[in-house]
Amino acid sequence: MTAAKPPLIVGIGGTIGGVSSTERALRIAVAAAGEIGFRTRIFGGDALAQLPLYDPRATERTEAERAFVDAVRDASAVVIASPGYHGSISGVVKNALDLLEETARDPRPYLADMPVGLIATAYGWQATGSTIAALRSIVHALRGWPTPFAAAINTQITKFDDEGSASDPAVLAQLRLIGEQVARFAPLAGGLAVPG
Template sequence: MSGQAEALQSDQRPLVVGIGGTIGAISSTERALRIALDAAGEQGFRTRLFGGADMAKLPLYDPKASERTAEEREFVDAVRGASALIIASPGYHGSISGVVKNALDLLEETARDPDRAYLADMPVGLIATAYGWQATGSTIAALRSIVHALRGWPTPFAAAINSAVTKFDDEGGASDPAVVEQLRLIGQQVARFAPLVKAG
């Protein structure tokens, strides 16, 4: 178990887990996700980010594998303990990225959990980034379909960000203040709805 995971276990505040990013350098998607998570944190929640570097450590999901890696177990355990999720994906060829889909496929491990299968009754915020508006819309639609299939509740607002127009910085900001407010709304909405459900 990582030091971050141990610290989270000792903190009894409800947890919001963020999933998103790309393999390689920290991306616009991951920066957008961090803004949303920070907004949830301001509402009294602890947060855990699984970014591109974390997802790169997850092997391709094999439903018949007899054992899971330490990284797979840490990811699934974090989602099991979460009161809400925020999922952020870049738009690749009109849909979500492979690394985000692979991480979500791993949630099949929760299918038979007695207290909460999959994301049942969990609020889930959605963020899509792409170089163009068309891909952001189709990526949000794909994310909504996946969350519904996993029995979760997509929050009313989803953030679609055209990264050809909006640029993020290393300090946690963006070139368009309206985009920052949209991302903060994602975090605020999952925080608002999370107390209505109990983590498994």
């Protein structure tokens, strides 16, 4: 008899062209769930860049597309992080979320009944609010449950480092809260016990 695997938290977000503030913020949030005992998987900017533009008529999917969809199918919770591009989410994040149409006929389609943590980053405050609002709207359309708290991060003020920290302790606490909230609500998505 083998022990059941801990629930999986999937992180989605970042930008093309290296590890961004968005991806660093995502990694902090997802790491908080990992510290509680959840399995974690992150699809950052490099992974999102490998996803071709979503074609609903395609009869075959690439290995990168299959890996992404399978991870979300296996997930008990998701964290989505997007930079605020022109007042909304980035194209690579939207393209990844569009690919979840592949789950439309699954017993649990899209993000149904899953807690979803949200993070928006922007160089200034204006785009953070509209990006969070866009993410909430998309998650609702995908039948997910946005967690009560979302992080809006002004990267003009807050800086991230390669060691998984941020210059503002309050932002660090906010990101950790997102990871902890998705972890707390994840068992409700699949009746799974909280690890630890």
